Amino acid sequence: MDDIVKAALAKWPNVPHCYGWLGLDARGNWYMRDDRCQAAGPFARAEGDDRVASKGSLLKHEKLIEFIHRNYAADEQGQWFFQNGPQRVYVELENTPFIWRVQPDGRVRSHTGPDAGEVRQSLLDEQGRLYLVTAMGLGLVHTSDMALAADAVESGRWVPEPVQWSALPIDRGFVRSPQHLQVREAQPVGKT
Missing domain, CATH: 3.10.540.10 (duf1285 like domain)
Incomplete structure (x- = not known):
């Protein structure tokens, strides 16, 4: 602050x-x-x-x-x-409170600027939106970065678990x- x-x-x-x-x-x-x-x-x-x-x-x-x-x-x-x-x-x-920007080197940054830290979990909702849980919290992967995110999923770095969009606020x-x-x-x- x-x-x-x-x-x-x-x-x-x-x-x-x-x-x-x-x-x-x-x-x-x-x-x-x-x-x-x-x-x-x-x-x-x-x-x-x-x-x-x-x-x-x-x-x-x-x-x-x-x-x-x-x-x-x-x-x-x-x-x-x-x-x-x-x-x-x-x-x-x-x-979500954060929008993640996936970097070409695999790092994840917040829409607010800082690195989000380690990706602890990935989630996929019923609409196909990808979320990451990081040291900063929960955020949605920016739509422009889905190709980079797909690389992380295909390589096994992120293994998305199913989640209901409407349940995210309560669960997280x-x-x-x-x-x-x-x-x-x-x-x-x-x-x-």
Whole structure:
């Protein structure tokens, strides 16, 4: 975490959290989601949800993206956020908290930049998407890197195990939509 962020947290410790305004897609791109975009629909379609997804505006400012990457973390509930000064901006995930980029030498890097570390497990969902569990956690292999990933599978370095996409958050301890969780927790008991 940046020193300037730590200083802001110390100065303003009780700033309310922000939900729904930032999304991470399955290719590692960040999207800003204003009120209009949020009203148009969720960042990503959830199982059983027939609403159209509304991603928002693709972030292109390199320095802002680097700042987000340096200050990206998870809370105790597995909700991923960007610590923006004293405020936590919770992230809507299209798939997983990390998007892995497979390097030609076989290393795996996070969409945030650092090496992911040793691949401990590989998983394949019902749609044919490949996930890796590394020292950093769970992530989806970027679609552009599937040829390199196929080489790792064919050589026996990775042996994918079957997994259900909908079960990943529960099995791996992360939340795809902190905004949806907030709304659900705010509802009176007995209402859904």
